[in-house]
Amino acid sequence: MDPHDPIEHLVGLLAKLPGLGRRSARRAVLRMLMKPEVQMLPLAEALRAAAAAVKPCGICGNLDAEDPCRICRDHTRERGLICVVEGVAELWALERAHAHRGLYHVLGGTLSALGGVGPEDLSVQPLLARIAEGGVDEVILALPATVDGAATAHYLTDRLRPLDLPVTRLAQGVPMGGALDVLDEGTLAAALRARRAV
């Protein structure tokens, strides 16, 4: 097929999105071409508008159309509680769970010896600067339960210790609805160690 063809070009770009292969991209393009004014042009405009408006929040690193982002601007939130996350996807997931009423700090990754990611590649200094400004009561490390996530949490705990601030991390245990027989041994052992009185 001709790559200069507008249909093939569009299919190729759509197929690069996560979750869409070439086959489903083709199906989506065909569906959109049935009513271009209703589906195609609004999507083109929404992409353009989002690319123009959305930028990282200068305070926490969230992606939003406003800077500071709407979370950092929300004065009804607990401003002394900072939840440190790996990326924006994790921030959005916590927001969808309505689980955290404080603010966030996006690290932009985790430390990785193999990946060559050091502390200077992450938003560590801005986090320390935020805390140095005062008003922070607790830092929650909501990092992934992986080797790199644990290394990052360990490193941050070391850096935060001199500030004499409560540093917490997410509980580990059996996920909601999780059947015990399909859980990995690490999770089971962690859940058993952290058992609580009923």
Added chain:
Amino acid sequence: MDPHDPIEHLVGLLAKLPGLGRRSARRAVLRMLMKPEVQMLPLAEALRAAAAAVKPCGICGNLDAEDPCRICRDHTRERGLICVVEGVAELWALERAHAHRGLYHVLGGTLSALGGVGPEDLSVQPLLARIAEGGVDEVILALPATVDGAATAHYLTDRLRPLDLPVTRLAQGVPMGGALDVLDEGTLAAALRARRAV
């Protein structure tokens, strides 16, 4: 979430595409927002360009940036062979298979008593007019092997009979790589009836 937010608006539009749910739409948006100039703006432009350029071919009904489409303009193809398909998706599938070296005719659907689709809703008159112009040696009915597809094939065969033209349809049988024990009875019976000497 705020529907006027450019991120939520974009996620909502993307989530309407076949094959993408809200979760994968959100992942795709997040991925694109990481490098808006590389992924987002080119996609917006490709959508706009396709919406502006692509239209149905006045001869066969294929969707293409040119009218007549590149298949109808291709004089190396067998112009006396017309393959009748339900929609553009089926036409593209046959093209990907490099299975047909003639031309096409897109009906725009199949007859459906339940769906209230009659012959006047399909591109039947334009097909008869094409054939009346002469030069057609054979009409291949490549319609779906469903009740509606069979009814449509039956109707078209009736309409084409007076023109005294060979009318053929796709063979039915065991699909390539198909295990017999998971095939439905209808396909097995059709394959057995149409058995051939080895």
